[in-house]
Amino acid sequence: MAGMSGKRLQKELAKIQGVLPPGISLVSAEDLREWQMDLIVPDNPIYPPDEKYRLRFHFSTNYPIEAPEVVFMLLSTPERKIPMHPHIYSNGIICLDLLDKQGWSPVHNVESVCISIQSMLASNTKAERPPGDAEFVRSNRSRPRDINFLYHDPTV
Amino acid sequence: MASYQADQLKEQGNAAFRNGEYLEAEALYTQAVQRHSRNPLIYTNRANVRLKLQQWDGVVNDCSKSIEITGANAQNHKAWYFLAQGQLGLHHPNEALTSALTAYDQVLHPQPTAKISPKDLETFSAFVLKCKKAKFSARDLERLRRQGDLRAELESMLETQRQRDLDEVTTQLHRSQLGNIEASERSQEISTTLDDKITSLRTVFAAADPANHKAREVPDYVIDMITFEPMHDPVMTKNGHSYERATIYEHLKRSPTDPLTRDPLTIRDLRPNFGLRAACEAFWDSGASEWIADWS
Incomplete structure (x- = not known):
């Protein structure tokens, strides 16, 4: 594995296999390039406490200098929905500044990204999709990090 | 030509x-x-x-x-x-x-x-770390080997002493200076004492063997927050946090910002952190390879 990502990911994995904050769990990391994590959102009626959401992390060889690609996955067994949120499209793409080129910093890691997404969901009050969701899902062909989102709502 | x-x-x-x-x-x-x-x-x-x-x-x-x-x-x-x-x-x-x-x-x-070439600093920095790990793990192996030699030597000295004491008892028995029962009690005592000494010797050496130590946590201050590797040439940003020079350079090439505060930051703002560098050296010297068994 080229670049610094291999060793860094091995160490993150070793750490994550120990302890994780409540509501966050590692599902798989058989391939160091792609990990899956499950999230539970506490204390928010929009998200039932028994419902888990599956995140897929994809790492380039330049991780952590480059941000990972992080999306929600839609699965039938076990059932995993895409959580309703004004910054999460129905195809799982998340609009969060820390995941894009400008907002990313190499001191972030899988755990801190999960915590940020969890708290973004926990503080959400609107069970809705971003404006233009249907159009975006139909037409988007870019990878998430190449999309220029408009952060029209900096309060979320 | x-x-x-x-x-x-x-x-x-x-x-x-x-x-x-x-x-x-x-x-x-x-x-x-x-x-x-x-x-x-x-x-x-x-x-x-x-x-x-x-x-x-x-x-x-x-x-x-x-x-x-x-x-x-x-x-x-x-x-x-x-x-x-x-x-x-x-x-x-x-x-x-x-x-x-x-x-x-x-x-x-x-x-x-x-x-x-732009990747040289990162490549060479990673190789310095590799050499450090090799150097200190070789040193620890050598120490273990020498410790093993010393233990074997001491044990054989104790065995020689046991044999000499037992021979002495046999001689006294033959000269009838000792009775049969007394001689057998003496021999028993000599063997027990020597067995105890050898057990103590082994315990002492086992306690000094790093392989028997419980894994220790690598102190956070020697770890670069970007690569999660121990540092050897730490530099400090304006907010007081330190990073391995080669990795923060790599980050600044992409984004001239402080990784923690997002404030503007360039290579010129970085300062070598000599105190931390000395602390990192001390970490390696303290038998780092036993901390980093899973690090190579």
Whole structure:
């Protein structure tokens, strides 16, 4: 594995296999390039406490200098929905500044990204999709990090 | 004329190298050296191909020759870097570390005409770390081996003493200075005492053996927050946080911001952190390899 990502990911994995904050769990990391994590959102009626959401992390060889690609996955067994949120499209793409080129910093890691997404969901009050969701899902062909989102709502 | 022919052969050698024809490339560089033996680049290039062929002795010779031609203080970071790899191949981690640090230093403070490729600093920095790990794990192995030798020697001395004491009892028995029952009690006592001594000796050595120590946490302050590796050349940002020089450089190339605060930050704002550097050295000296069993 080229670049610094291999060793860094091995160490993150070793750490994550120990302890994780409540509501966050590692599902798989058989391939160091792609990990899956499950999230539970506490204390928010929009998200039932028994419902888990599956995140897929994809790492380039330049991780952590480059941000990972992080999306929600839609699965039938076990059932995993895409959580309703004004910054999460129905195809799982998340609009969060820390995941894009400008907002990313190499001191972030899988755990801190999960915590940020969890708290973004926990503080959400609107069970809705971003404006233009249907159009975006139909037409988007870019990878998430190449999309220029408009952060029209900096309060979320 | 000779130098022109040598250059032609070197170019052919480079082409062969790029095609992965390492034996062919090595032969061409050798011909080039025979034509004109004062061009350091030919030696450096042959060292590179010999690395691929794992001919470590040849690598070390070629790099030494290249460095001898340019002068030990002249910019020749590739030769120093290949030399370090050759020395590590020959299991000389101390020499390898010194060479790797020279290469790193030359890339960090290059002469104005030097050709440095953008990934050199990161690559060399990672190699310095590799040499450090090799050096300290070799040192610990050596210590264990010596400790093992010492233990064996002490145990054999105790065994000799046991035999001498038992012989003494036998002699006294034969001279009828001791009765049968008394002699057997004495022998029993001698053996028990010596067994106890050997047990204590083994306990003491086991307690001193790092392999029997519980895994310790690597202190956070020696760890670079970007690579999660121990640091060897930490630099500090304006907010007081330190990073390994090569990795923060890599980040600043992409985004000139402080990783924690997002404030504007450039290489010129960074300062070496000598205190932390000393602390990192102390960490390595304290038997780092026992902390980092899973780190190599």
